[in-house]
Amino acid sequence: MTVKEFQNKFEPFVPPAIAWKGDNVGLQIGRGTDTIRAVLVALDATLYVAKEAVKKKTNLIITHHPLLFHPVQNLTSDTRVGEIAQFITEKKINLYSAHTNLDSVQWGVNFVLAKALGLTDVQILSPLKDSFTKIVVFVPKNFIETVATAMHNAGAGMFTKYDHCSFRGEGTGTFRGMNNARPFLGEVGKLERAEEIRLEMVCESWKIKDVLSAMRVAHPYEEIAYDVYPLMNENTEYGLGAIGNLPKAVSENNFLSLVKKKLKTPSLRYSAGKGARIKRVAVCGGSGSEYINDAIHQGADAMVTADLKYHTFQDVEHKILLVDAGHYETEHLVLGPLAMKIREILQQRKHSIPVFITETTTNPIRYY
């Protein structure tokens, strides 16, 4: 399987379109035409990870954090990023990153973190906004199933628990073909009336192109009447952070012990909580400070995240037990499910391509 073929199979599970604006996800270094020999999965592309890739004869490194993130001015060997990028290029390794798109899927960083803490009834903390589009198309009655099926097959009207979702309302369409028109129904120059169905479907905005192409191919009219509307509905299938419940309420101290143990972190920073038992818990792997208010509004007794500042702790004192459990510690657990997903994709074609999880700890932070 080539890198590009892998990308096409993998990205429906982590759509790049759901990544934060300004993020840099996808193939960062390499050639899509390279045949994958083996894959190494890591949180970060460090020089140690790149050397491990060489040792394990892998030519595709998949990381969570993008190596090339901020606008890159140069790739000289006297910068950390430049040195790593040069090494990876020289060794003909491909580097691919799934960053905030991996944070935003229900098998990704935040749901894995929630599961590690034993949370149940887990939902997205901050659902994705502005990602839905409605497509309305007017179809002659006897073509309705053909057009609807083509649009569904291209991804419209499809959600986690339901597919083939549409609305259909009957009505009358009018048209008059002029000059060189070749109308599917009726005659040129004559006002026609046709029994049509207004077919409505919602789809994620990154699927519109495919859905419209499929609709055009299936629709019999020369000029197709259709509308595309942006929607403001939240997309609860994707989004950042997660929130759920502990099976049993525990004391604040017991909760802190649980976090330390489950995330294998030697030290926690936290601010005073409500002074009550902890039952509802929000999580956001990595830097989640901007979702603390979502957690408070949704009744969380505690939130586990990382990269928190002094004043952030101060602002929420006694409102929520805010825990900084470390950036690496709240994210690295995703490497197992990520490797598993990659294996599933690579095995679809009976390729025996090994997928390794790095043995190198890429956490730059030490505890004393």
Ligand SMILES: [Zn+2]
């Ligand atoms: Zn991170």
